[in-house]
Amino acid sequence: MKKLIYVIICFSFIYCSKKENKCEDSELGVNCPDATFINESDSPYVLPWEIGKTFTIGQSNCTDGSHFIGGYNQFAYDVNMPIGTPIVAIRSGVVIRVVENFIDLEPGINDSALVDKANLIVIEHEDGTKADYLHLTLNGALKDVGDNVVQGEIIALSGNTGWTSGPHLHFQVSKCEDTDPRPNYTWFECESIPITFKNTKEHCHGLLELELMPDGYTAEKY
Numbered sequence: 073m074k075k076l077i078y079v080i081i082c083f084s085f086i087y088c089s090k091k092e093n094k095c096e097d098s099e100l101g102v103n104c105p106d107a108t109f110i111n112e113s114d115s116p117y118v119l120p121w122e123i124g125k126t127f128t129i130g131q132s133n134c135t136d137g138s139h140f141i142g143g144y145n146q147f148a149y150d151v152n153m154p155i156g157t158p159i160v161a162i163r164s165g166v167v168i169r170v171v172e173n174f175i176d177l178e179p180g181i182n183d184s185a186l187v188d189k190a191n192l193i194v195i196e197h198e199d200g201t202k203a204d205y206l207h208l209t210l211n212g213a214l215k216d217v218g219d220n221v222v223q224g225e226i227i228a229l230s231g232n233t234g235w236t237s238g239p240h241l242h243f244q245v246s247k248c249e250d251t252d253p254r255p256n257y258t259w260f261e262c263e264s265i266p267i268t269f270k271n272t273k274e275h276c277h278g279l280l281e282l283e284l285m286p287d288g289y290t291a292e293k294y
């Protein structure tokens with residue numbers, strides 16, 4: 073009996089230490105060495121797509137692409153998804169900006185001059201942070217300015233407008249005042265912050281790109 077208890081304690085110890093060190097054990101996806109990502113279980117955010125669906129990340133945080141370290145959108149994510157995919161609110165809040173008059177580009181034009189030609193919806197959360205959802209399809213915002221939205225509610229349809237090389241959703245959470253008068257530049261003066269999601273598998277350094285996580289991330293019930 074004593075032996076059995078000893079074995080059980082040992083096993084639990086190994087299991088628990090393994091779990092606790094899940095991030096330290098791996099350098100996988102450590103693109104932002106100075107960033108602190110909160111534990112998924114403590115996150116106030118959910119993935120921006122419907123429960124049961126799975127998508128891959130085309131560009132993660134702190135990459136050599138357009139989410140480079142030190143840039144205003146270093147903690148943004150690009151999610152590969154076909155035009156017309158329902159986007160859900162990652163957190164409850166109020167819609168503060170909508171643009172939806174631009175036409176989708178086929179197959180997409182990788183030209184920074186189109187940065188202010190993206191359809192978008194911006195939602196302000198109760199703590200003052202703002203979520204930007206970009207590249208929506210033509211008339212793809214399903215909410216109006218002033219609307220209250222609940223976490224997980226469908227708010228928009230993805231698209232391929234603005235500076236894109238293919239259909240995807242760019243989204244980020246920013247923490248600051250919007251001081252830029254240009255209507256489509258809401259995110260430019262705002263620094264993005266590192267975020268995690270409470271309804272998918274562990275991602276202690278943020279969501280990983282397609283090459284490292286080819287199966288992508290499934291939105292689970294929460």
Ligand SMILES: [Zn+2]
Binds near residue numbers: 131138243
């Ligand atoms: Zn992006």
